[in-house]
Amino acid sequence: MSIQPGTDSSVPVGAELGAPAQTPPSPDKGMFGVKGTGDVSGFGRLARPRPAVFDSPRPYGEYFDDVYDALEEAYPALSEAIEKVVVDRAELTLHVRAEHIAEVCQVMRDDASLRFELCSSVDAVDYLGSDERRFHVAYQLTSMTYRRRVRLEVAVADGVTVPSVTQVYPTADWQEREIYDMFGVVFTGHPNLTRILMPDDWEGHPQRKDYPLGGVPVEYKGAEIPPPDQRRVYQ
Amino acid sequence: MTTSEYASARETTEGRVFTVTGGDWDSLTASVDPLSNEKIVVNMGPQHPSTHGVLRLVLELEGETVTDVRPVIGYLHTGIEKNLEYRNWTQGVTFVTRMDYLANMSNETAYCLAVEKLLGITDQITERVTTIRVLFMELQRIASHLVWLATTGMELGAISMMLYGFREREYILDIFEETSGLRMNNGYIRPGGLAQDIPDSAVRKIRDFLKYLPKKLKEYEAMLSGQIIWQQRTQGVAVLDVTGCLALGITGPVLRSAGLPWDLRKTMPYCGYENYEFDVPTATTADVWGRYLVRMAEIRESLKIVEQALDRLRPGPIWIEDKKIAWPSQLALGLDGLGNSLEHVAKIMGQSMESLIHHFKLVTEGFRVPPGQVYVAIEHPRGELGVHAVSDGGTHPYRVHYREPSFVNLQAIPAMAEGALLADVIAGGASLDPVMGGCDR
Known part of the structure; x- marks a missing residue:
């Protein structure tokens, strides 16, 4: 991962690059009117590096090149389907365009040199404010044959649908329902896309970043403690 | 006043007396076809002693045969993942430990491994910390399997097994209490180290436990394995083969009972498991019986690991050297x-x-965690526990998602139970060992 020192904190990370941002900027202000980092101790480093994740260059290292080459061979349309490849902290992430995700999963599962038999996890992250396509759905695939892991990531804007992978990995059934429940991402082709953790008549999607945590102030020994999302935060 | 066919009247000195007889039940029952296949829908749970917590099963029955099962979850959803985003990275431990309340140490370790990987300090974790983590994860596995044995015994009619299983587990909880101050929800394993060192008294207790448990396990096997009711309730019940397991994402003892020796401690080692001598027990029956055999064998394997971990325990620091991450103080027990x-x-x-x-x-x-994302998976008592942690560079997690084995494994209930008897739903569900706190988070 390459790290670039930040310039203007008001510009979202992904905006200049035209690529889905990896990380949103965290607020630098709010500490009693102090501008900048407000950190005079040097504890959090005086200048906050503003990271941006680019395409990782070849070779990726470890087994990642083998996986990529095998996928390219088995799925000729790969260059269209893949937005970028990121290798970070010894993990390979393939950013896939939403409309291709089910096909890519099918190839990942069935090709003899890939064999990602197990879809370990499907979950989502809301990059509100740092990426136009705010919802990133991450698929953690495991190859039991080769003992490898790969993450596929799909970025969609609010209201854009993602093809369901339940036809390829039936285990994604409940996990896609959870993402729908928590983020409001709609998976087309899912057999029964209903809420799973929240009650059926719940309004809103709780894991979205613009959904408040909620809670009520608590009185303790005469002092009133505000709910967690309204407490003073040391960023 | 009129009389009817079902209320004959006669005159007495007290006045007219009616004798009311049964209604037209004879004619009603005669009109029902005993062979009709009328379906009934039964709501089992969420409050039901045999559903392992607040799991609700909507069953469609034809007589005693289950034709359709729909598990309904979410009754224990507490928004832990959302709450984590409003606390700092260290405070997260106190939340994740409450997810799967029968495997606190595993939850905490998985979270800490993810945070440490994000920080890039995985190889700075001291030997003693890693050994104690392994020690406690294995004790936790034993405790969790003992609860499984206890509750499954109870659900299949062996009430005494319930008492014995919880009794033995209490021994382990005592060890946890001696070390962390709490029986459950320990908050003991922290990013970068451990809340405090393990006291000698706890080590002695573990040594005693290592001598104590094998004898007890033999007793339980003597009680259950040869028992004809136990055999008939478990053998050939709730079968799920390897293909079914992989399609549904089932891992852990259920997958191993189908014959695939997939155990992350062996296949993708973490915390130095590659340096411990142990086997991965499997069965080939793919039924509840096989899962029972696998779990009993796993308790024995975990005992082996615990013994090796104790032998490797050398004095040393319990925090990493980096003072920007290590907790600033040594805790001590005071009057308050x-x-x-x-x-x-x-x-x-x-x-x-x-x-x-x-x-x-x-x-x-x-502390600040450099931006990025990681996925760390460990072998939890119930299967693969995965932590997908995302940092934006700040002092709070940007997002933490738990891939909970209870959540994923519960999807297998329809595959196991449809077409079987109602009683087998209980046995099959129990053999998955779901913990609803983990499932709903």
């Missing part, structure tokens, strides 16, 4: 409970202002 040691308080309050600032910043603000 566990808190900062008096020496540390004397130092920050009386001698070193820099120490005070350092302590204050680290405790109130927490």
Whole structure:
């Protein structure tokens, strides 16, 4: 991962690059009117590096090149389907365009040199404010044959649908329902896309970043403690 | 006043007396076809002693045969993942430990491994910390399997097994209490180290436990394995083969009972498991019986690991050297409970202002974690526990998602139970060992 020192904190990370941002900027202000980092101790480093994740260059290292080459061979349309490849902290992430995700999963599962038999996890992250396509759905695939892991990531804007992978990995059934429940991402082709953790008549999607945590102030020994999302935060 | 066919009347000295007989039940029952296949829908749970917590199963029955099962979850959803985003990285431990309340140490370790991987300090974790983590994860696995044995025994009619299983588990909880101060929800394993060192008294207790449990396990096997009711309730019940397991994402003892020796401790080792001698037990029956055999064998394997971990335990630091991450104080037990040691308080309050600032910043603000995302998976008592942690570079997690084995494994209930008897739903569900706190988070 390459790290670039930040310039203007008001510009979202992904905006200049035209690529889905990896990380949103965290607020630098709010500490009693102090501008900048407000950190005079040097504890959090005086200048906050503003990271941006680019395409990782070849070779990726470890087994990642083998996986990529095998996928390219088995799925000729790969260059269209893949937005970028990121290798970070010894993990390979393939950013896939939403409309291709089910096909890519099918190839990942069935090709003899890939064999990602197990879809370990499907979950989502809301990059509100740092990426136009705010919802990133991450698929953690495991190859039991080769003992490898790969993450596929799909970025969609609010209201854009993602093809369901339940036809390829039936285990994604409940996990896609959870993402729908928590983020409001709609998976087309899912057999029964209903809420799973929240009650059926719940309004809103709780894991979205613009959904408040909620809670009520608590009185303790005469002092009133505000709910967690309204407490003073040391960023 | 009129009389009817079903209320004959006669005159007495007291007046007219009616004798009301049964209604037209004879004619009603005669009109029902005994062979009709009328379906009934039964709501089992969410409050039901055999559903392992607040799991609700909507069953469609034809007589005693289950034709359709729909598990309904979410009754224990507490928004832990959302709450984590409003706390700093260290505070996260206290939340994740409450997810799967029968495997606290595993939850905590998985979270800490993810945070440490994000920080890039995985190889700076000291030997002693890793050994103690392994020690406690394995004790936790034993405790969790004992609860499984206890509750499954109860659900299949062996009430005494319930009492014995919980009794033995209490032994392990005592060890946890001796070390962390709490029986459950320990908050003991922290990013970068451990809340405190393991006391010698706890080590002695573990040694005693290692001698104690194998004898007891033999007793339980003597009680259950040869028991004809136990055999008939478990053998050939709730079969799910390897293909079914992989399609549904089932891992852990259920997958191993189908014959695939997939155990992350062996296949993708973490915490130095590759240096321990142990086997991965499997069965080939793919039924409840096989899962029972696998779990009993796993308890024995875990005992082996615990023994090896104890032998490897060498004195050493329980925090990483980096003072920007390591908790600033050594905790000590005072009159008012566990808190900062008096020496540390004397130092920050009386001698070193820099120490005070350092302590204050680290405790109130927490450490920063470089931006990025990781997925870390460990072998939980119930299968693959995965932590997908995302950092934005701040002091709070941007997102933490738990891939909970209970959540994923529960999807297997329809595959196991449809077409079987109602009683087998209980046995099959129990063999998955779901913990709803983990499932719903």
